[in-house]
Amino acid sequence: MKKDLLKLQDWTKEEIIEILNLGDQLKYEQKHGIEHKYLEGQTLAMIFNKASTRTRISFEVGMKQLGGSALFLSSSDLQIGRGEPIEDTARVLSRYVDGVMIRTYDQKEVEDLAANANIPIINGLTDDFHPCQVLADLMTIREFKSKLEGLKVAYIGDSNNMTNSIMVGCLKVGMDVSVASPKGYMPKDEITGLAQELANESGCKLLITEDIQEAAQDADVLMTDVWASMGQEEEAEERKTIFASYQINDKVMGYAKEDVIVMHCLPAHREEEITGKVFEKYADIIFEEAENRLHVQKAILTTLMKK
Numbered sequence: 001m002k003k004d005l006l007k008l009q010d011w012t013k014e015e016i017i018e019i020l021n022l023g024d025q026l027k028y029e030q031k032h033g034i035e036h037k038y039l040e041g042q043t044l045a046m047i048f049n050k051a052s053t054r055t056r057i058s059f060e061v062g063m064k065q066l067g068g069s070a071l072f073l074s075s076s077d078l079q080i081g082r083g084e085p086i087e088d089t090a091r092v093l094s095r096y097v098d099g100v101m102i103r104t105y106d107q108k109e110v111e112d113l114a115a116n117a118n119i120p121i122i123n124g125l126t127d128d129f130h131p132c133q134v135l136a137d138l139m140t141i142r143e144f145k146s147k148l149e150g151l152k153v154a155y156i157g158d159s160n161n162m163t164n165s166i167m168v169g170c171l172k173v174g175m176d177v178s179v180a181s182p183k184g185y186m187p188k189d190e191i192t193g194l195a196q197e198l199a200n201e202s203g204c205k206l207l208i209t210e211d212i213q214e215a216a217q218d219a220d221v222l223m224t225d226v227w228a229s230m231g232q233e234e235e236a237e238e239r240k241t242i243f244a245s246y247q248i249n250d251k252v253m254g255y256a257k258e259d260v261i262v263m264h265c266l267p268a269h270r271e272e273e274i275t276g277k278v279f280e281k282y283a284d285i286i287f288e289e290a291e292n293r294l295h296v297q298k299a300i301l302t303t304l305m306k307k
């Protein structure tokens with residue numbers, strides 16, 4: 001049966017760890033010039049309904065390094081943009097290509113695409129989830145901290161697609177998770193309920209609070225993301241006031257552990273969700289995190305598409 005990556009709650013801890021292990025292996029192979037053309041002759045369609053730098057380039061380059069090729073398809077140029085049902089698009093693409101990566105607004109569109117395609121579908125970000133980014137984040141945390149279990153990750157800022165995937169992904173692999181967001185911008189009940197279930201299962205701690213200090217206290221990893229995500233451009237100005245104190249700065253750094261690492265999925269808005277000073281201090285980690293998108297996605301592609 002074909003397998004998709006639609007959201008991390010669909011995957012087991014073991015499946016997540018296997019992807020991270022393969023990501024490490026592929027990173028090693030690439031750095032040491034070891035051939036790894038596991039998807040020779042295969043094609044990935046990449047549908048974009050939102051902007052992207054990292055996702056587009058890392059998937060395209062990743063497919064090439066695996067011996068295949070990638071097609072960039074803008075939703076507005078496809079017939080989807082003129083109302084062709086996603087169900088029909090899924091059936092057509094299944095006859096031309098070997099896998100699809102899609103970035104769009106509605107998670108349901110991705111789920112419908114997967115339900116109607118007989119090739120693997122990968123979620124390259126929706127309003128609700130960003131699973132590829134969080135797999136890259138886990139790979140990066142393991143690289144810098146040599147483990148995942150028992151660490152505490154604190155996310156400060158808007159509870160968005162990143163927050164949802166961080167909560168699910170980190171709790172699944174045995175990390176404690178704290179989220180600090182202003183009132184009205186906290187994770188939705190449905191995802192909080194799911195995260196609490198995962199925390200109960202794994203014996204990990206989950207904290208969702210307005211209190212930045214409480215969330216950041218003794219954190220091993222501090223994470224943040226933009227205050228206004230793609231699709232929320234009109235709220236951007238208003239959000240600058242609401243989120244003003246939800247920033248990773250020297251004060252917040254003081255609450256975390258001495259050897260804390262700071263991560264950001266990028267793009268970053270300096271002096272908004274993170275100060276330029278903190279960003280630059282942790283730039284090596286943040287850009288390694290961006291690089292790991294390539295390696296972990298090659299692992300995802302290989303796992304889902306290898307014949």
Ligand code: CP
Binds near residue numbers: 052054056125266
């Ligand atoms: N982090 C991330 O997904 O970046 P892009 O929006 O540039 O793809």
Ligand code: NVA
Binds near residue numbers: 160162225226266267
């Ligand atoms: N939350 C951000 C992530 C960008 C990679 C957005 O959806 O715009």
